[in-house]
Amino acid sequence: MAPTYKDKPSGALISFNGKWISWAHTIVAYTAFISALVIGISLHYHKIVKNEHYGYPDEWFPSVSATIGDRYPERSFFMFFIAITSGPRFALVGLWYLLTAKPGKALPKFIAGVGLFRTLTCGGWTYVTSTDDHDWHDIFMISYLLATIPWKYGCITLSPPNAKAIKYRKYLAGGFFGAIPGMIYFFIQHKVHRIAGAYTTYSFFEWSLILFDVAFDAVTALDFGTFEIVIKDIGGLSQGKNKLPVSTMVLEKEKAKATVGVFDAKFSWGEAFDTAAEVYHGFVFWSMLTSLGVVIWYFPLWYMGISGYEALVMSTISPLLLGIKPVRSLVINNLRACHLLSLSGLLAWLVKDPVYRLFTVGFGVWMACLSWAATLFSANVHEVRLESKILAWTVGLVVSSTAKFAWWTNNPIWPIMHAENGGKNDIGLALAVLATLRFSRKAPLNSGIGKNDKQGGAPSFLAALGIGGLFFGMHSLLSDTSTMILWVWDGYPVRGPLSAPHGWFTVAAMSAGLLTGVLRPKLVSTWSAYGVGCIGAAVLTSYPRWFGYYGALTIAFYLMAVAGPLLIAAAKENPAMTFGLGFFIYNIMVLFHVWVVAYAFVPGGPLVREHTDWVMTSMMVLIGCGVFNLTSFNSLHRNTTNRRRYSVSQHRKYHTFALGLINILFLASAYFRFPTNDYQPYHADSRVLTAGIWTIHFSLDNDMWSSEYRMRDLIKELEVDVIGLLESDLQRIIMGNRDTTQFLAEDLGMYVDYGPGPNKHTWGAALLSKFPIVNSTHHLLPSPVGELAPAIHATLDCYGELVDVFVFHSGQEEDPEDRRLQSEYLAKLMGSSPRPSILLSYLVTQPLKGNYNTYVSDISGMHDVEPSDWDRWCEYILYKNLQRVGYARVSRHTITDTELQLAKFVVPSSESEKAGVARMEADQRLRDRRVSEDQVPEGWRFPALFRGQGVRGHRYHVFDEPWYYKPE
Incomplete structure (x- = not known):
């Protein structure tokens, strides 16, 4: 009979049961927080419930950080008890390791390391408070929360067969993670939307995390009862000596079910490196595939129509060569060489000439598609290896989406990136070579000659259709986490998800879907699952805001x-048909989804004008063909058992861990990208608003480099407070599924309205503002023939006054009736606002002629910022009820094809100032009176940096200097 904790072993000075370690940790930890809360409420209630926006009674319950870190003596009570907690905490982690360590198991060591890391970071955020150092407090806090994910998951995985402990751990972990979305939601309501009372609700979620977290570790009291502190393992579980009875085997199965069974096998560094290499090689494939459209797009931009280089989109159909038996045998027997040759797509950043860079990328994509198709086909006789390669390909897409999020929707190894604009091409290439060598080290299992030569017919054709629809869906919707969020964006106030931080929800849905497809392939291959996917696609296409995004998560x-079942079925058929024809269909879909917005410039374009619904329907029909093939495929393999279970668990374990690590990295990046919303204009003391308009040419400069960094530098140095960006919608395959406004807004410290989303079929109009955007609406102006004309009507809070800003891109010159209708619509829209207003626009008209006189008219009430500027054709700034004080034009250098135009306004504050502005606007002589720079205040002046030759090719031009205006 095992001794109880009261039985003191012979020779021992002290002996007590291990569960008291858990109880000591729980009691002291709760005492630290509760004592601080009680003392804080008693002594400083009104102070600790007050935040940067509201106080009592709007906010009536304190947050954890305000309670434990802001004031004496509650802060001292908390630190005293939390210091005492550290002893039991370290002991708890140590005992858990001793309890769970088994010969040959690496997971207990990893979880013990995570436990130590959590303990140290806990000390970091408790002893370095937000008042002491906000950044380090946040770094420690987010590190602690991220480490909590593997800690709780690992504890459930390693739980001894104790039904009560397993149940409590599952419930408490579920409560902990279930509280996080609510906490994030109400923090955004407080921080972004500044809703009274939201921080109090956030605080309840925050305190619940503390309660759940400590309670989760308190469950160890149910397990440590087998320990007697001398220290001696009286249960034998830590060495795995005792055989488990039948009843506990049931519990082991329940535990394995809770953790998907992926940690049952032994750890191997070799397989871990294999997985890392496979996933990175998959990331390289998606990086090259997603870059192809961007480098192709550069050419029709400059040709303003079909250039001929669009033919390179067919670089993906190289698997058709696998239909030739000698070629197939050659490729399969030389897979390492083929994969290495595909890395030429990563070398393209070294090629300066855009044409040769395009051909280099095209060759890389050609070899990548050929190599991957041959790799899957060569592994089709070995289920485990085939599944592992498919996981590498699909997890690689998740890595690509995560990397793009971390780099503000650019991929750091794209050929449009280099060191000057944030690229990491050299590091990416070096890692790609190492990964490819590791990825291709195993010999192919299928030579490509034999029974597979006879495969084909309906199954191969249906599989090809499914592959075409699948790859189009993955590329067009999932290659960037902000794409579908911008589909459902409809302006301010915010009523839907934001690219940062909500992009993680897309990655989480992708990860969950991928694991479900691997673990339950028969379930996701059914028509019922297909129907759910169709509903998700329909909701995404038809609805804005959160409801539309729920559809996005469903389709993700x-x-x-x-993806897994479709790719497995395709790999078992003729690769020339499934992947060659599949990629050809994918290419047709790529062109289709570009045609719906580029209809004015392509043959047959008007037939599919504005039909994104047709694109989505076609995608789902194609996938449906693949599902039809799957149902037949599954019926033929109904009796197939899960052989090689050990190996399957092994590779699934590592890919699951990789997915978890990717999600953690995404969350860490999302934390650092969280908007601060504390932006300030450049010259608040002078009540000056500097506005600009710029056509940014889809953020590709004249030399085919991504231009965000150069744009950022110019906007910052010109001290622009409000700027309209045109030709800014990049959320299509051909443009790389990018969003320039994310980087500019976050780096410059500005609010952003993306404008009409990608599913509104425009070339884009966006607004960046140092001033809060109170409200915004999106408009599609009449365009019966030509391209759609987008407009944003936003109301800004400028120094306490509401100012309307309109951002507008008119239709092209070839469609005069469109432009006439658009001018009438916009004039009425501007005229409907009684507030001070600014138009930042691209009008396609000459000064003082034609439609100009509709925009500048009694209907609109708007005035031209400088009527005598005869050199304009497209960009115009109009205004009303504001005091215009400056106007300038700044050369673009090689960033884009259009200059940056600027105007400075003073926002009137008093009634007398408003009356003076009204008198000036009524008198053209007063309105157009120009003065020299030395006659205006310092805060009204444009930066001197751009005078003369300027800097980096940017200078004041046309008039060689800014113009200033001042009433008599």
């Missing part, structure tokens, strides 16, 4: 879930 889950 479904596409990743069905």
